[in-house]
Amino acid sequence: MSNMASFNGIHNNCYRDALAIIVVNCLASLFVGFIIFMFLGNMANETQLPVSDVVKGGPGLAIMVYSKAVSTMPGSQLCSAIFFLSLFIIGLEGQIIHVHTAFMAMNDAFPKSLRGLELPITAVLCCAGLMLGYSCVTQGGIYVLSLMDWYIASISVMVLVAAEVLVLAWIYGVNRLYDDLEMMIGYRVSPVWKAMWLVVTPLYIIVLLIGGFINFSPVSPGRTGYPPWSQAIGWIIAMCPVIPIPVGMVIAIRKEEGTTFKERLIKATKPRKEWRSSQKEETSHEKKDSHHELDDISSA
Template structure:
């Protein structure tokens, strides 16, 4: 690509825009509603040891790899595989996967917006049993405390009640019934989609419009938005942390103890190391193309090695801090209810949309705290959704620059509209079953395999020597040779092991205690492989269209793993470095 084309595509105005954009991408909903539970379940503070080790073995090497070849070429995942055409299907698979994720991520933003709007009511609607959606099983915390079964009732209140279809006769808190019967108005299964929740439809439209206005001028607008979007969550988390400590110090300390006190014996469990690896891959955003898209807008001489060392550490520290905030809040809840902290621990939406709403309702001026929390939740998700749409936009612009470059704003609007329309099935009464199905199979199969093939093809086919030459041109020096070993052996083996173990430990999708019908599981597997089909298709088409038809297959293979003429640095390096690079291509 020529220098003019690189300038026309655009670059971040400064390094801070890139940094905050990546931070916003890494710090997502998983930091708040997945990591705390995974850490608690797998040894508490002891879990941080395998988590940091996996970060060094996989997180940093893979992030450096994804960032380096995208920054070098100024191309996103949809086009960057001109460096190794045989595996162009990897980039296409990442685009498909990102498109799928963007549809249901938008729905989660709609949930947060709905709660945000309801937080302005004079009385928070999830604090009483006197609403139209409440049932006879609704019970306020602390009712009938003299009953010998009261502790059991309290425990049932605190648990995430996603098993609504199977335990409708169990007592529930107002927060649980608000989530199930008002927000979702959930049906009895995926076979019964029911009607569209018009309130969520409006929220879905609003979230799509917000994403569009953050991106309508590409990185010119998103680069400014991220200054706020990436920092606001930290301010809100700090505020909630301090408030939890000052509101009930005994409960907060108990909550922190459950989260951070290490259970060293758990380090001997293989499942703990596997969970640490899975969480690190997902949290670092490896294998879905978002990180490489953001890096493709960096200036050619940006110190990408420095960034790849800083950002994973920042992601881990953010996860730990978010876990502290969550467990301080859960500790306060458990202390007030008179039950152990482990009775209120849960993962997923239950943390954000059941436990936290109930927790903030106990604070003075609860409307203020509810608004702060759900605004923070929306901003955390907004960062990630912006990157999803940017990845799709960059892929189309890279592949059709002449046709689409002047229609950048229209293209962004169309993608936001498509994301809105495809999200509608997830806001029906049975929509939560659809969303869970998509999320379960997208993340359990596709991401790991894409990351594995990516690192293997780049390290072994494009070649670590070329990667080092490219890095030297950009940052002015060669990193330590240990990264070659990471890319060639250690990181691929770790990811392969994770993927195999994930398949061995595979269990069919569930929602609470609801078990999906066989045909739905089949649809889930089709969703999982939809982003992988492009890899063998790309390999076959490349081999068929490379070289002369009379050439042996092995010769075509050799040509197909070499960079094409379109693989050029986004900025012209020095003649000396360019000559050195030619010896390797």
């Protein structure tokens, strides 16, 4: 979402777009959930089995339930073709965004070195994703998929979200974020969001993260379970998206000028000069300094 939003104009109403995405996402999740459990209840009634025994849980739950649902509709062949075509389009769209996000991350880190290399790098990323994806479509692919889903969804995503909220609210500064939004959309958003960004959201995410660590258990789909060495691979997978955060912090601090660590840290946490709000801050500081100089001259 952040990557796609970066292509908007500076004065695009990102506040309105963010609220619209949240509402649509929640309504879509409720709608899909109602449909799945409605057909689960129907399947349980037809087979005279408990709902928990009708379909096994897992990443294929929605596909199995929807496949059963469309098979009962008039023109089931056409409905099935449309359903799986829509799944293919959704998956393709997701992969396009993921590949583009990976390329833009590298391009932002090395803009001069990667200039004009978008096509070959995108091809390499697609080939690498294809080769890695083969492991998920083999006979044991469900175990690989469950391993990645278990450790990334329960650990990596929560750590990344917590870091993003804490950095924006507490390091970049919620007041500076308010000023940025006002500069972009032309009005100041509700002060309720300040409490949400500073306290409610970070606290909620941290509680979820701590609860997840306390109740964490090794992944074990089916009856076979996983050997200990595969659990180690799962932790390595979980740490891969998290490790760039401290590494990027160290690199950013080392690049800044300063004689002490504190000076470099302070400079690294400030907006870059290219950002319009930082230019606005510098202009306001320069005006204040000039006013002070004029006051000193007049008083002298």
